[in-house]
Amino acid sequence: MREQYGRDGLSEADLAPDPMTQFGDWFESWAATDPFDANLATVATVGTDGWPEARAVLVKGADERGFVFHTNRRSAKGRAIEANGRAALTFVWREIERQIRVVGDVAHLPDQESDAYFSSRPRGAQIGAWASDQSAVIASRAELEARRREVEARFPAEVPRPPHWGGYLISPRRVEFWQGRPDRLHDRLQYRRVDNHWRIERLAP
Numbered sequence: 001m002r003e004q005y006g007r008d009g010l011s012e013a014d015l016a017p018d019p020m021t022q023f024g025d026w027f028e029s030w031a032a033t034d035p036f037d038a039n040l041a042t043v044a045t046v047g048t049d050g051w052p053e054a055r056a057v058l059v060k061g062a063d064e065r066g067f068v069f070h071t072n073r074r075s076a077k078g079r080a081i082e083a084n085g086r087a088a089l090t091f092v093w094r095e096i097e098r099q100i101r102v103v104g105d106v107a108h109l110p111d112q113e114s115d116a117y118f119s120s121r122p123r124g125a126q127i128g129a130w131a132s133d134q135s136a137v138i139a140s141r142a143e144l145e146a147r148r149r150e151v152e153a154r155f156p157a158e159v160p161r162p163p164h165w166g167g168y169l170i171s172p173r174r175v176e177f178w179q180g181r182p183d184r185l186h187d188r189l190q191y192r193r194v195d196n197h198w199r200i201e202r203l204a205p
């Protein structure tokens with residue numbers, strides 16, 4: 001399977017005019033094979049101390065605006081994004097030798113979209129979002145469980161979205177599509193935003 005994909009390669013003529021359409025094409029064809037984690041990506045941020053940090057997230061939307069993930073906006077990643085509005089996102093689909101790298105500006109997803117996503121989550125996940133002060137140091141597992149019980153008692157019926165929890169929308173400035181090829185001579189085609197247009201460039205592998 002690996003060889004079969006690698007042999008096909010990626011040429012300039014294959015590409016859609018904009019990277020979100022191209023992402024959609026790649027995502028749909030990979031998702032159609034029912035992989036476990038097509039929407040799993042690593043999001044990297046730079047903190048106010050200048051240090052980069054990266055962590056896994058599930059990308060819950062990709063449309064003409066960009067890529068969406070949901071998190072606690074007071075977490076380490078949330079604070080970094082609130083401070084500089086930038087992130088990088090990388091998908092790796094090892095079985096088909098594809099990688100997609102995104103660099104972009106980050107904004108809050110509109111509240112109604114965050115509300116809609118939050119309300120679609122199971123009650124346990126909603127409670128967890130309130131109970132966890134994500135990225136803070138805590139004393140023990142028992143402290144977390146006590147917080148969970150408090151939140152369960154506080155919201156016996158519907159659980160509202162926490163004000164500090166919601167979606168981030170990464171609007172790409174650069175998106176690279178990487179296709180593995182034999183002999184390490186991989187295809188790397190990058191879309192770069194220049195003067196309101198997408199410029200497509202080939203990068204050395």
Ligand SMILES: Cc1cc2nc3c(=O)[nH]c(=O)nc-3n(C[C@H](O)[C@H](O)[C@H](O)COP(=O)(O)O)c2cc1C
Pocket residue numbers: 040053054055056057058059069070071072075076077078134135
């Ligand atoms: C498979 C997987 C999916 C994850 N998805 C998310 C997610 O969508 N949102 C999120 O906030 N954290 C997610 N996490 C947890 C993050 O990787 C991370 O531990 C957490 O967000 C705290 O990161 P931070 O301290 O750098 O802000 C996921 C972890 C794994 C392993």
